[in-house]
Amino acid sequence: MSTTMTTAGTANRAAEQYCTFWVAGLFFGVAVDDVQEVLRRQPMTPVPRASRAVTGLINLRGQIVTAVDLRVRLGLPDREDDQLPMNVIVRSRGEVVSLLVDDIGDVIDPGESGGGDPQPTPSTMPREVQDVVRGVRPLPDSILLVLDADRAVDVATTTDTTGGNP
Amino acid sequence: MDDDAEIIAEFLVESHENLDQLDRDLVELEQQPDSRERLSSIFRTIHTIKGTSGFLAFNRLEQLTHVGETLLSRLRDGEVVMTPPIAEGLLAMVDTVRVLLDVIERTGHDTDPAVDVVPVVAVIEGLLAAEPQAPAVEAPVPEPPATDLEQPEHPEHPDQPDHPDQPGQSDGWDGVERRAVVDASVRVDVDLLDDLVDLVGELVLTRNQLLQRSLGSTDAELVRASQRLDLVASELQESIMKTRMQPIGQVWSKMPRVVRDLSHQLGREVELVMEGHDTELDRSLLEAVKDPLTHLVRNSLDHGIEPPDVRRAAGKDAKGTLTLRAYHESGQVVVEIADDGSGIDPATIGAVAVERGVVTRDQLARMDGRDVLGLIFRPGFSTAAAVSNISGRGVGMDVVRTNIERIGGSVDVASEPGRGTTTRVRIPLTLAIIPALVVGEGGERYAIPQANLVELVRIEGDDLRRQVEDLAGAPVLRLRGKLLPLVSLAETLGGTALEDDALTVVVLQSDDVRFGLCVSEVHDTQEIVVKPIGRQLKGLAMYAGATIMGDGRVALILDVAGIAGTVGVGATQQESTDGRGAGADDRTALLVLEVADGRRAALPLAAVARLEEFGRDRVERSGSAEVVQYRDGILPLVRLASAIGLPDTSDQGEQISVVVHEIAGAAGAAGAAGAVGIVIDRVLDVVEVAVTASEVGRRTGVTGSAVVQDRVTDLVDLDAVVARSGVPA
Numbered sequence: 070m071s072t073t074m075t076t077a078g079t080a081n082r083a084a085e086q087y088c089t090f091w092v093a094g095l096f097f098g099v100a101v102d103d104v105q106e107v108l109r110r111q112p113m114t115p116v117p118r119a120s121r122a123v124t125g126l127i128n129l130r131g132q133i134v135t136a137v138d139l140r141v142r143l144g145l146p147d148r149e150d151d152q153l154p155m156n157v158i159v160r161s162r163g164e165v166v167s168l169l170v171d172d173i174g175d176v177i178d179p180g181e182s183g184g185g186d187p188q189p190t191p192s193t194m195p196r197e198v199q200d201v202v203r204g205v206r207p208l209p210d211s212i213l214l215v216l217d218a219d220r221a222v223d224v225a226t227t228t229d230t231t232g233g234n235p
Numbered sequence: 236m237d238d239d240a241e242i243i244a245e246f247l248v249e250s251h252e253n254l255d256q257l258d259r260d261l262v263e264l265e266q267q268p269d270s271r272e273r274l275s276s277i278f279r280t281i282h283t284i285k286g287t288s289g290f291l292a293f294n295r296l297e298q299l300t301h302v303g304e305t306l307l308s309r310l311r312d313g314e315v316v317m318t319p320p321i322a323e324g325l326l327a328m329v330d331t332v333r334v335l336l337d338v339i340e341r342t343g344h345d346t347d348p349a350v351d352v353v354p355v356v357a358v359i360e361g362l363l364a365a366e367p368q369a370p371a372v373e374a375p376v377p378e379p380p381a382t383d384l385e386q387p388e389h390p391e392h393p394d395q396p397d398h399p400d401q402p403g404q405s406d407g408w409d410g411v412e413r414r415a416v417v418d419a420s421v422r423v424d425v426d427l428l429d430d431l432v433d434l435v436g437e438l439v440l441t442r443n444q445l446l447q448r449s450l451g452s453t454d455a456e457l458v459r460a461s462q463r464l465d466l467v468a469s470e471l472q473e474s475i476m477k478t479r480m481q482p483i484g485q486v487w488s489k490m491p492r493v494v495r496d497l498s499h500q501l502g503r504e505v506e507l508v509m510e511g512h513d514t515e516l517d518r519s520l521l522e523a524v525k526d527p528l529t530h531l532v533r534n535s536l537d538h539g540i541e542p543p544d545v546r547r548a549a550g551k552d553a554k555g556t557l558t559l560r561a562y563h564e565s566g567q568v569v570v571e572i573a574d575d576g577s578g579i580d581p582a583t584i585g586a587v588a589v590e591r592g593v594v595t596r597d598q599l600a601r602m603d604g605r606d607v608l609g610l611i612f613r614p615g616f617s618t619a620a621a622v623s624n625i626s627g628r629g630v631g632m633d634v635v636r637t638n639i640e641r642i643g644g645s646v647d648v649a650s651e652p653g654r655g656t657t658t659r660v661r662i663p664l665t666l667a668i669i670p671a672l673v674v675g676e677g678g679e680r681y682a683i684p685q686a687n688l689v690e691l692v693r694i695e696g697d698d699l700r701r702q703v704e705d706l707a708g709a710p711v712l713r714l715r716g717k718l719l720p721l722v723s724l725a726e727t728l729g730g731t732a733l734e735d736d737a738l739t740v741v742v743l744q745s746d747d748v749r750f751g752l753c754v755s756e757v758h759d760t761q762e763i764v765v766k767p768i769g770r771q772l773k774g775l776a777m778y779a780g781a782t783i784m785g786d787g788r789v790a791l792i793l794d795v796a797g798i799a800g801t802v803g804v805g806a807t808q809q810e811s812t813d814g815r816g817a818g819a820d821d822r823t824a825l826l827v828l829e830v831a832d833g834r835r836a837a838l839p840l841a842a843v844a845r846l847e848e849f850g851r852d853r854v855e856r857s858g859s860a861e862v863v864q865y866r867d868g869i870l871p872l873v874r875l876a877s878a879i880g881l882p883d884t885s886d887q888g889e890q891i892s893v894v895v896h897e898i899a900g901a902a903g904a905a906g907a908a909g910a911v912g913i914v915i916d917r918v919l920d921v922v923e924v925a926v927t928a929s930e931v932g933r934r935t936g937v938t939g940s941a942v943v944q945d946r947v948t949d950l951v952d953l954d955a956v957v958a959r960s961g962v963p964a
Contacts, residue, residue: 112787
């Protein structure tokens with residue numbers, strides 16, 4: 070019994086690779102399988118009256134992709150004007166969505182990088198952050214917040230009413 | 236005949252495909268003689284051929300496949316076990332089917348005496364009769380004879396002298412003819428076609444970008460190459476769009492049956508004429524128009540074409556004619572459903588519409604014949620005296636119109652009483668690429684589907700002040716005597732409209748709602764590729780999707796109905812669109828006014844022709860009456876406050892506000908075409924309410940009062956007020 074569990078654990082660990090990025094000093098990771106590509110800043114068409122987290126639409130090789138600013142989505146302070154965001158293009162429920170982040174990190178495997186086991190999100194974190202974080206992985210020199218891509222792109226249900234439809 | 240040939244061609248293509256499958260199945264069956272799955276598959280194939288051949292009156296083919304099917308069904312159900320003679324019989328049957336299909340392809344029927352089905356049928360019938368106690372046979376046994384059988388089975392029927400020649404003959408024909416039909420078409424996954432459409436859309440956009448660049452280029456080679464690319468891309472786009480096109484005949488194919496059944500049921504004699512059944516449109520649209528067209532055909536039979544005796548009495552042929560006609564016209568598909576029946580009498584429609592509260596009598600009086608006919612598309616309207624299961628539930632025509640408008644089409648009806656009715660449905664060729672007007676606002680571009688566009692109006696300078704009015708914060712434009720509500724695109728998008736000395740108004744129509752959208756810039760019209768937008772934006776009704784412009788940037792496509800809903804222009808402003816009336820109940824649109832320092836009064840909006848402001852110094856006297864010079868005439872003025880027994884306070888400003896009321900049928904002796912100017916303090920609002928009038932407050936000039944917007948409001952007795960002006964009403 071215990072052997073099976075170990076193998077299962079190893080198999081899991083092998084697939085556990087995260088594409089990492091920074092948002093307002095927080096270190097996030099999203100499962101590599103969910104990420105399609107990473108792009109520099111793209112020309113953006115704003116969508117008036119949309120949720121404030123929706124920064125705009127980008128043309129990704131003919132596909133219209135909604136860009137969601139993670140800073141807004143997570144209720145974190147806005148990016149400085151001179152700081153250009155990066156696009157992490159993720160696949161979520163059949164759609165492709167861009168997450169705007171501050172900076173891109175490496176693809177890491179927390180198991181191999183000497184990280185600890187997954188732990189629940191500390192309940193003292195802001196609720197918006199807890200909403201989209203599946204758990205945390207302490208690494209030797211940082212703490213990785215594991216982002217749930219599906220929930221992160223789900224801005225239709227956010228309580229943000231600053232922009233929405235009157 | 237054309238129809239038949241087409242159906243037969245389709246049948247042949249399908250059957251040849253099925254036979255190829257059958258060959259594979261039979262071969263596999265040899266390996267696993269008791270595979271239920273294989274047997275079922277063979278059974279289905281033969282069953283399909285049998286069904287279609289019966290339908291197309293290929294009797295011999297039907298006879299043959301019928302016995303084959305019986306044998307197969309027993310095998311499938313395990314009543315009979317596979318034996319070499321059975322395998323042999325089945326193969327003989329399949330080969331004869333093939334021969335028959337070749338004959339049909341060549342001659343159009345299956346009666347060629349050179350092919351004899353009787354022996355094969357007899358063999359199978361023999362098998363069916365002999366088989367019930369068939370002993371189980373070892374699985375490997377059928378193999379050798381079966382393989383042997385495939386080729387030489389024809390010569391094994393010596394009682395068929397012609398048969399051995401037949402394969403040779405048909406082989407000769409096959410080589411040319413069968414390929415002609417079978418290879419002329421390929422079945423393709425619809426998803427693949429959709430992908431191709433998307434890719435071509437991309438190609439077209441890339442081409443646009445390149446063309447823009449090459450325009451300014453001095454490199455002749457590049458210019459030539461990009462022009463070639465332009466040409467090729469356009470043709471490719473056209474061809475790819477064509478792959479999704481299907482003839483409207485596919486939808487029509489069930490009409491003869493519908494018409495036959497209905498005319499029986501209703502006791503009508505009807506001849507159905509169909510023209511242009513090969514007119515093609517996008518497959519997604521074909522699906523969408525199926526139900527509306529069927530409904531219109533039903534309507535023509537139910538309400539249009541009269542029973543034979545009525546027709547005879549009217550001097551018409553007892554047999555009515557229902558014509559379905561499809562053709563292309565200026566990038567659209569037009570489908571006409573025309574009958575030579577009783578036609579629609581506008582008077583009847585009008586009376587019913589008033590009775591059902593679809594419109595008020597006033598509104599009806601202001602409509603022309605065409606508008607009156609248009610009432611049949613209004614919700615809650617149905618002229619059928621009795622509700623039948625065919626039509627007349629009053630949900631029909633408005634649903635028809637909604638469904639057709641949803642795909643960017645339109646429907647209108649023309650009728651001549653006693654002579655017949657023609658309903659014309661216009662449908663765009665495709666949904667994926669639509670013509671659109673590109674406008675600019677706040678530095679971004681937005682595309683407006685051409686289907687919603689009525690006209691473009693630009694108002695400058697003095698005209699701006701004269702033609703644009705502010706009704707309690709709701710700007711309206713006087714456009715050819717009608718008030719058009721204005722919506723600012725900038726404000727709709729959450730910004731602020733810039734004050735300017737000119738106004739560009741895009742007049743838009745969606746359902747019954749017509750309004751003007753004020754935009755900063757109008758770019759041009761172009762074909763755009765409609766692309767879906769993400770889930771995050773689904774809640775925003777004002778966008779129908781997005782598209783990619785020539786420069787690669789994304790532009791949002793505006794949803795006209797969505798904008799109307801978002802800004803609430805629909806509910807209250809219906810009055811101003813062609814005089815089409817209010818909702819189904821007793822709601823009345825009222826112009827709510829302030830008179831005598833804060834008192835409220837209301838006039839029916841229908842009675843308001845225009846709103847004007849005059850400088851106080853322009854008021855002159857004619858006898859005891861106040862008048863102004865207005866539109867090359869003299870407009871008598873009535874102070875509303877005095878007319879309804881209140882102290883007049885309308886002179887407090889530099890300007891006086893005047894509601895111009897035109898008197899229907901007035902001789903116009905006293906003023907500008909029989910108009911009266913009613914002087915008020917100011918306009919408060921336009922509301923649409925169900926008025927519950929009360930006798931309270933009834934006096935000269937006031938019919939009573941009602942609660943409007945939670946405030947007690949005097950209802951003005953227009954006739955009495957007009958009478959004070961001295962204009963003969």
